[in-house]
Amino acid sequence: MIKADGSVLVHSDGGSYKPLNWMTPPCTLRESEPTPEQAEAGFTQVWTVSHRKTDDSLVISIAEVFEDVAHELGTDPGLIKDGVEAHLQELLAAHIETLGDGFTTVRREYMTAIGPVDILARDAAGASVAVEIKRRGGIDGVEQLTRYLELMNRDPALSPVTGVFAAQEIKPQARTLAEDRGIRCVTLDYDALRGMDDPETRLF
Structure with missing residues (x-):
């Protein structure tokens, strides 16, 4: 999942709501072709997410894309709690x-x-x-x-x-x-x- 603020989250199909891995903003995402070794392993795309203020990076190797969709959710209304x-x-x-x-x-x-x-x-x-x-x-x-x-x-x-x-x-x-x-x-x-x-x- 790539959010509008630049953060990237990697979720599993089940289990905890917490992502398996993530990168918080400010960060940039760069798409590249897989290396020969990655292509041989079955990967078709490589995403590199780099943090702008640290040397941290998250490398995501993609083997197959089942669906690629984008949703514009509009202005963030903020968290409104009911029952406070x-x-x-x-x-x-x-x-x-x-x-x-x-x-x-x-x-x-x-x-x-x-x-x-x-x-x-x-x-x-x-x-x-x-x-x-x-x-x-x-x-x-x-x-x-x-x-x-x-x-x-x-x-x-x-x-x-x-x-x-x-x-x-x-x-x-x-x-x-x-x-x-x-x-x-x-x-x-x-x-x-x-x-x-x-x-x-x-x-x-």
Whole structure:
């Protein structure tokens, strides 16, 4: 595979997605006739890919061409990730009842002296709830929420503040630590929050 940026990748038919060999840009590709020894071995073309800034080179000997195609893919739009923490935060704030009946959103990115809490909410009784959101919840996230709770519970306008650790996936160690500290864990279903989960199509 020869890409528009000049990089060359050699893939196998199966196995890992990682190429067998490659040359990253800036590089140049030169086609040449095979040497007598290469021609005797059955090769018809030789590609030499040379890096412009180093002495590295990749020599590709071609025996048979099955198909040679080129595709113009247009302008690179860049990597756009779906389901990042900002999306989860926005969706959960809009559907805060996911955490329980009577929950309301006070604000997103509630600023504290040590950083913003993802969501400040209130439960059905009107008590403050700090919500920390992760795609994959680990111990670091629990520690982060713990620090927020310690600080927020010093504020008489908010206290008492309980915590909710919400993630698409929560590691067992993080769940154990959170529950030991009185923090509730909630597993988020991204498709359900987006309204794309149809319970009637599920087997269970």
